[in-house]
Amino acid sequence: MTEPKDREERAILEALAVLEADDPDEALSRLAREEAAGGEDAEEILRRLCLETVGLVALSEEPVAPPAGAKDRLMAAIAAEREARGDDPHRPAAVVPFGARDDEPGAARRAEPERASVGGAPGAVPRPARRRWLSALAAGLLAATLGLSGWLAAELHEARAALERLEQEHTRLADRLERQNDVIQRVGASAGLLSAVSRSGVELCPLRPVGDEPPVPGAFAVLYMPPDSKEWYLVASNMEAAPGGVYAVWLNTPDGPVPAGVLQGGPEASLRFVPPRLEEHGGMLSIAVTLEPAPGLEEPSGPVVLFGDDRMSVS
Amino acid sequence: MADSSTAGASDSALVRAVAEGDERALAELYDRFAPVLLGLARRVLHDSEDAQEVVQETFLHVWNRAGSYDPGRSSVCTWLALVTRSRAIDRVRSRKVVDRTHAAMQKETGPGHESAREGARVLEEERRRRVRRELGNIPGEQRRILEMAFFEGMTQREIAESTGIPLGTVKTRTLLAMKKLREALRDEIRELL
Numbered sequence: 001m002t003e004p005k006d007r008e009e010r011a012i013l014e015a016l017a018v019l020e021a022d023d024p025d026e027a028l029s030r031l032a033r034e035e036a037a038g039g040e041d042a043e044e045i046l047r048r049l050c051l052e053t054v055g056l057v058a059l060s061e062e063p064v065a066p067p068a069g070a071k072d073r074l075m076a077a078i079a080a081e082r083e084a085r086g087d088d089p090h091r092p093a094a095v096v097p098f099g100a101r102d103d104e105p106g107a108a109r110r111a112e113p114e115r116a117s118v119g120g121a122p123g124a125v126p127r128p129a130r131r132r133w134l135s136a137l138a139a140g141l142l143a144a145t146l147g148l149s150g151w152l153a154a155e156l157h158e159a160r161a162a163l164e165r166l167e168q169e170h171t172r173l174a175d176r177l178e179r180q181n182d183v184i185q186r187v188g189a190s191a192g193l194l195s196a197v198s199r200s201g202v203e204l205c206p207l208r209p210v211g212d213e214p215p216v217p218g219a220f221a222v223l224y225m226p227p228d229s230k231e232w233y234l235v236a237s238n239m240e241a242a243p244g245g246v247y248a249v250w251l252n253t254p255d256g257p258v259p260a261g262v263l264q265g266g267p268e269a270s271l272r273f274v275p276p277r278l279e280e281h282g283g284m285l286s287i288a289v290t291l292e293p294a295p296g297l298e299e300p301s302g303p304v305v306l307f308g309d310d311r312m313s314v315s
Numbered sequence: 316m317a318d319s320s321t322a323g324a325s326d327s328a329l330v331r332a333v334a335e336g337d338e339r340a341l342a343e344l345y346d347r348f349a350p351v352l353l354g355l356a357r358r359v360l361h362d363s364e365d366a367q368e369v370v371q372e373t374f375l376h377v378w379n380r381a382g383s384y385d386p387g388r389s390s391v392c393t394w395l396a397l398v399t400r401s402r403a404i405d406r407v408r409s410r411k412v413v414d415r416t417h418a419a420m421q422k423e424t425g426p427g428h429e430s431a432r433e434g435a436r437v438l439e440e441e442r443r444r445r446v447r448r449e450l451g452n453i454p455g456e457q458r459r460i461l462e463m464a465f466f467e468g469m470t471q472r473e474i475a476e477s478t479g480i481p482l483g484t485v486k487t488r489t490l491l492a493m494k495k496l497r498e499a500l501r502d503e504i505r506e507l508l
Contacts, residue, residue, distance in 0.1 A: 012493040020470050022405075024397035025380060028388045048389070052504045053497045055393025057465055058400055060446040061358045063350030063439075067367065071345050074371055078338060078378050166331065173327075176387050 007043050008050075015050035045180060201227040205287055207236075207308035215291055216240060216305050221263075223287050223308065225275075234263060234271040236289075236306070241265035248292045250300055251275065252309075254282035262295045285309065326391035327384075334381035345374055348392065351439065352399045358466050359403035369406060373399045390507040404468030442503050449499040457492035460485055 014031060021027035031047065207221040221236035234249060242265045249271060250257040258281055261273040278284045286309035291302040321329060321343035332340035349370055356366035376398055384394060450458060463469045463477070471489060475482040497504070 008494060008497075009490050012490055012497075016464065016471075016489065016493070018397060019400070019464060019468075022401070024394075024401050025383060028385070028394070028397075029383075032385060032388050049497055049504055050493060051389050052393055052507050053493060053500055054465070055390060055396045055507070056442075056446045056500055056503055057450065057461065057496065058355055058396035059351045059392060060443050060450060061351070061354035063443075064353040064357055064363075064366075066345075066349045066353055066370065070367060070371065071342065071349070074345065074374055075338060075342060077371075077375065078341065081378075082336075162335075166335075170331075173386055180387070 007046055011043065011046035011050045014047050015054050018051060019054060048180070201313065203227075203311055203313050205308045205311045207234075207287060207289065207306035210304055210307045214305065215303050219306055221289065221306050221308070225311075230274055231272050232260075232275050234260075234273070234287075236263055236269045236271075238267065239263065239265045239269050239305075242291055245291050245293045245302065246295050247289050247305060248295065248297065248300065248302075249273070250288045250290065251278065251284050252286040252288060253278060253284055256281075257288070257300055259298065260287075263289060327386045330377070330381050330384045330386075330391055333377060334384070341374065341378055344377065344391075348395050349374070351392075351443070352395055355396060355399055356403045359400060359468070360407060365406055366403070369399060369402045372402050376402075392507065400465070400468070407468065442506065445503060446500060449496060452499070453492050453495055457488045457495075460488050461492050464489065 018024055018027040018031070031051075203225040205223040205225070207223065209215075209217055209219055216239060218238040219236060219240075220238060221234055224233040224235065226232075239247060247263040247265060247269075249260040249263055251260050252258075258276050258278075260275065261271050263269050263271045275284075286307065288300070288304050288308075289306040290300040290304050292300065293302065321332070321337075321339050324332070324340070324343070326344070326347070329340040329344050333344065352373060353366055353370050356369040357363060360366050360369065373395060377395070384391070388394075389397070450461075453461070460474055460478075460480075463474050464471070469477065471485050472482060474480070475485045478485075480488075
């Protein structure tokens with residue numbers, strides 16, 4: 001079997017493997033476990049992109065209206081399953097008061113002797129017994145109320161805890177999704193640059209430090225001018241953060257320097273820009289990056305950090 | 316059964332609610348996805364009744380396994396598509412449907428119906444049209460291999476044996492087709508994430 005040539009091929013094969021799996025949930029879980037074991041973000045994103053491509057293709061068929069009653073049958077099946085499991089949401093909560101229960105063995109026999117010992121007319125409850133009965137009833141109601149309150153408090157506490165767990169999980173997933181989207185954007189931007197600079201016929205112009213004491217000695221950059229493209233790319237390396245200013249990019253023409261944008265400092269920096277109509281200025285002679293106090297200047301005023309005038313074409 | 320409290324919720328939020336036992340959330344998911352899942356199932360099974368049963372099984376699966384769904388692994392619609400497709404292909408493998416295919420095709424009903432959520436439905440249709448257009452742009456031999464893998468549940472080895480195309484060529488065409496689709500459907504994929 002031929003080994004996958006690159007990350008994308010691996011990602012495609014892994015996404016297709018989910019299609020071939022008997023249990024897609026298990027296949028997705030396995031992918032997630034492999035990712036958690038230490039894959040790179042870019043690979044993870046590629047895999048996800050390929051998996052979503054699979055999903056899009058699978059759902060490209062014409063939708064079909066479910067027949068009348070299908071949804072009701074589904075919901076009825078679910079309600080029946082809940083009832084069979086014993087968690088009917090419509091069943092009211094049972095309240096069990098503290099103290100003697102009617103179904104306890106001997107509860108009726110215990111009640112009888114008490115009534116018989118008091119005496120009096122048959123069918124009439126004497127005053128002292130009535131008072132005791134009312135007291136027992138009040139005590140029972142109080143106990144029931146306390147029991148219900150305790151149960152409700154416990155349920156509320158559990159619901160709050162569950163809500164907090166869900167909120168934490170939601171935050172975690174939202175953060176993860178944001179990170180993934182950020183990586184997708186970065187991968188997309190990188191893919192765009194790669195596509196542009198690897199095109200046949202692209203012109204290059206390397207830029208190097210100039211002078212005996214260049215401001216950023218280790219810096220280096222390349223200007224990529226893809227054919228038939230509206231945008232040019234300037235990719236720089238070892239550009240430390242501009243001290244007290246910005247790095248301004250200039251296209252030098254016979255009419256003078258034309259501003260092209262600002263390059264951010266950093267180990268790897270890039271600038272994508274639409275070049276001005278250089279034919280109106282007599283064409284581009286060279287390109288320079290200078291250190292300026294602020295962006296938006298019309299003419300360079302600071303020292304030259306990088307300079308390039310050697311254009312070459314890559315076929 | 317779905318109401319305004321679920322109509323605006325994201326797909327992931329609905330699945331989370333289903334995991335907590337919210338039947339209204341399941342009803343909303345059904346309204347959103349049952350038509351496209353039924354289309355997918357019919358494409359695989361070529362039988363309306365079997366397709367309806369598969370879709371019912373899918374949503375029962377959602378009800379029972381919503382807690383295991385991880386939005387970091389896939390979008391909800393991809394998850395549902397994979398479950399539906401897997402169940403449909405299992406059914407194809409376990410039963411002989413060849414004799415029923417032709418008769419069942421005669422009874423097929425028309426596509427689509429108006430939904431209360433017209434805006435979302437229009438977006439879904441537009442996305443589906445774009446996907447079908449990009450599928451149409453793929454060379455025929457690559458598209459056929461994708462269709463065999465996606466809708467007939469064939470492994471690459473089975474495709475090679477069935478078509479007589481070398482296994483390496485099958486893999487190469489699959490990779491090329493997937494790369495083209497992934498690039499062409501970049502915007503559609505972003506909508507799912």
